[in-house]
Amino acid sequence: MLTNADTLRGAALLFAQGLFITIELGVLTILIGGALGAVLGAIRASDLRWIQAPIALYVEVMRSIPLLVFLFVAYYGLPIVFGINSLSPLTSAIIAMSSHSAAYTCQIVRAGLDAVPRGQWEAARALNLSYANAMRHIILPQALRIIVPPFVLQCIGTFKDTSVASVIGLIDITNNALVIRGNTGSNWDVFAVLALLYFVICATVGAIGHAIEKRLDRGYFVLERPTVRVDLLAPLAS
Numbered sequence: 001m002l003t004n005a006d007t008l009r010g011a012a013l014l015f016a017q018g019l020f021i022t023i024e025l026g027v028l029t030i031l032i033g034g035a036l037g038a039v040l041g042a043i044r045a046s047d048l049r050w051i052q053a054p055i056a057l058y059v060e061v062m063r064s065i066p067l068l069v070f071l072f073v074a075y076y077g078l079p080i081v082f083g084i085n086s087l088s089p090l091t092s093a094i095i096a097m098s099s100h101s102a103a104y105t106c107q108i109v110r111a112g113l114d115a116v117p118r119g120q121w122e123a124a125r126a127l128n129l130s131y132a133n134a135m136r137h138i139i140l141p142q143a144l145r146i147i148v149p150p151f152v153l154q155c156i157g158t159f160k161d162t163s164v165a166s167v168i169g170l171i172d173i174t175n176n177a178l179v180i181r182g183n184t185g186s187n188w189d190v191f192a193v194l195a196l197l198y199f200v201i202c203a204t205v206g207a208i209g210h211a212i213e214k215r216l217d218r219g220y221f222v223l224e225r226p227t228v229r230v231d232l233l234a235p236l237a238s
Contacts, residue, residue, distance in 0.1 A: 011180045011190070018173035019197060025093055025172065026159040026201070032098040033158070034151070037105025042135075044106065045113035055106065062103035068164050071096045075168040093165040097158065104154055112147035113139065145216050152209030156202045163198070173197055 040055050062070075074096035079086050087095075116139050124134035166175035177194040181187060 007184055011184070011193075014176040014180055015173060015193065015197065018171060018176035021090065021170065022159070022162050022172040022174075023201070025090065025097070025162045025165060025170070026155075028094050029097040029101055029158050029162075030155050032094065033101030034105050036098065036102035038109050040102060040106040041109025042113065044110045046131075059103045059106055062100055065100075067097065067100050067161055068167065070100055071165060071168055074099075089165065089168045089170040092168060093162075093170050097161065097165070101154065101158055105151065108147055108150045108154065109143075111150075112143040115146050116142045145213075148209065148213055148216060152206065152212075155205050155209070159201050159205060160198060 040058070044052055044055055065073075071093065075087060075089065075092040078092065078095065120138055120142065121134065124138050129137070162172055163174040166172055166178070169175075173194060177190050181190045184190070
């Protein structure tokens with residue numbers, strides 16, 4: 001057990017170092033995968049039929065390959081493809097996890113945009129709004145209420161999936177927990193701390209997502225909503 005003071009300090013330092021790498025990997029994966037998935041999802045929900053088949057193929061391939069396998073492909077295969085010596089475990093993990101996450105985010109965004117009634121699109125066209133303005137002022141504020149909850153779950157899953165990256169040598173909290181276990185012989189207490197750290201990370205992400213959902217329900221994220229003031233006491237125009 002972790003009872004010695006020096007052992008506790010060493011274990012705390014290793015957990016802190018691994019926690020930083022885990023958060024860095026999770027945040028970068030969410031940002032890159034989320035941005036790529038949002039673009040792909042918007043294209044799939046659009047009328048650009050000629051590019052939808054390649055995107056659909058990409059989504060199916062990514063969702064059919066386990067993340068663990070894709071990590072090995074990125075870590076060992078990409079250096080051969082690009083003719084370089086090697087990729088760092090963090091770079092390989094970011095590439096693999098972002099590509100993997102983008103496929104799921106694409107489906108989330110597409111489903112959210114498709115859930116907006118077609119009458120809303122037709123109303124935007126009737127108002128002679130461009131595609132960008134229609135998305136910004138009419139479609140996206142409604143779609144976000146549908147997109148955010150599953151995307152938050154996707155983000156939580158991303159942070160949990162970071163533990164898999166330890167198999168390619170990433171020095172994250174899972175890897176460092178195994179190092180602490182090997183150095184101290186501790187078992188349950190090391191993994192109890194590991195479980196607690198993952199719980200704190202995922203609970204924090206869930207709380208942030210819940211706060212965003214509440215703000216969306218109050219309409220705070222509708223950008224420049226046009227308003228029309230009507231004076232009921234004013235005389236009718238002749």
